[in-house]
Amino acid sequence: MTAAVFLENVYKFYNNIPVVNDLSFQIESGEIFALLGPNGAGKSTTIRMLTTLTKPSQGRIEVGGYDVMSQAMLAKQSIGVVLQQVSVDNDLSVWENMELHGRLHHISNPQRQKLINQWLEYVELAEKRNDLVKTLSGGMKRRLQIARALLHQPQILFLDEPTVGLDPQTRRRLWEIIRDLNKQGMTMLLTTHYMDEVEFLCDAFGSSKPGRIGIMDSGKLISLGTLQQLRSAHGEGLVMKQFAVSEVGSDSARSWEYLFFPSLEAANIYLNEQPDKTGMMVRPSNLEDIFVELTGRQLD
Numbered sequence: 001m002t003a004a005v006f007l008e009n010v011y012k013f014y015n016n017i018p019v020v021n022d023l024s025f026q027i028e029s030g031e032i033f034a035l036l037g038p039n040g041a042g043k044s045t046t047i048r049m050l051t052t053l054t055k056p057s058q059g060r061i062e063v064g065g066y067d068v069m070s071q072a073m074l075a076k077q078s079i080g081v082v083l084q085q086v087s088v089d090n091d092l093s094v095w096e097n098m099e100l101h102g103r104l105h106h107i108s109n110p111q112r113q114k115l116i117n118q119w120l121e122y123v124e125l126a127e128k129r130n131d132l133v134k135t136l137s138g139g140m141k142r143r144l145q146i147a148r149a150l151l152h153q154p155q156i157l158f159l160d161e162p163t164v165g166l167d168p169q170t171r172r173r174l175w176e177i178i179r180d181l182n183k184q185g186m187t188m189l190l191t192t193h194y195m196d197e198v199e200f201l202c203d204a205f206g207s208s209k210p211g212r213i214g215i216m217d218s219g220k221l222i223s224l225g226t227l228q229q230l231r232s233a234h235g236e237g238l239v240m241k242q243f244a245v246s247e248v249g250s251d252s253a254r255s256w257e258y259l260f261f262p263s264l265e266a267a268n269i270y271l272n273e274q275p276d277k278t279g280m281m282v283r284p285s286n287l288e289d290i291f292v293e294l295t296g297r298q299l300d
């Protein structure tokens with residue numbers, strides 16, 4: 001079966017520096033895939049290459065079975081894109097934004113109006129159809145971006161940092177939309193630097209098909225798998241040990257050392273064997289622990 005998204009040995013150089021460095025992975029049809037990494041890891045550049053907005057310097061990329069270099073038009077038709085910066089036209093109404101996109105994609109009426117209505121209903125903006133976009137909230141604008149990206153019935157939806165700058169309720173609502181679209185069979189690739197976003201969207205929680213997580217750092221894919229696979233690979237049990245890193249007068253700055261163990265039980269056995277347990281605690285590992293272990297950094 002052809003992968004919905006396929007990257008092989010992909011590089012992107014800016015000023016001779018590889019900001020994407022030998023990236024290879026595939027996403028199957030219907031899968032949800034999150035690219036997680038700190039600022040500057042190369043996530044946006046990767047999405048820009050996948051969506052034909054910038055060319056790879058080397059390597060092969062296919063989306064929807066089409067080569068992004070030699071079959072860019074066909075590749076573009078098979079994808080919907082929601083970029084980090086809100087890209088809807090503020091001076092047009094909600095409906096006019098949808099109409100423009102529909103015309104650009106040569107969707108003829110009455111199908112165009114049917115799809116506009118369907119997707120505006122889906123993102124709960126039907127009642128706002130005649131409102132100017134500049135009067136909408138940030139969350140509404142993001143939902144409009146999603147509705148517009150879906151109008152030409154793409155197979156794959158790319159979302160670059162979809163919930164950045166939104167309040168908690170709005171983020172939650174967008175996550176539900178993203179998860180629902182994926183349940184309906186839409187292939188999804190999203191970038192994020194929020195751990196809770198990845199855990200909500202990619203975690204099993206009763207789903208037989210959890211999403212996969214690709215952790216990127218300095219242009220490289222440094223880990224790949226479901227949350228459970230990442231936890232199994234790095235250790236499901238964690239012992240946190242507090243230690244002083246500096247002493248200034250009577251103040252001391254404290255930090256944590258993380259020790260991973262194959263299971264929570266193994267972590268507990270280790271703790272029980274310690275003669276002095278002061279400043280130590282045991283808990284199951286999570287995505288953030290794994291990220292810090294792999295990159296040596298914490299996300300914002």
Ligand SMILES: Nc1ncnc2c1ncn2[C@@H]1O[C@H](COP(=O)(O)OP(=O)(O)OP(=O)(O)O)[C@@H](O)[C@H]1O
Pocket residue numbers: 014015019037038039040041042043044045046193
């Ligand atoms: N057009 C460009 N010219 C030169 N350097 C660039 C260009 N675009 C991106 N970069 C550099 O490439 C690196 C990767 O940037 P990118 O935006 O892909 O990272 P990111 O993981 O998406 O980060 P963020 O979460 O901040 O968006 C950064 O060091 C950035 O400064």
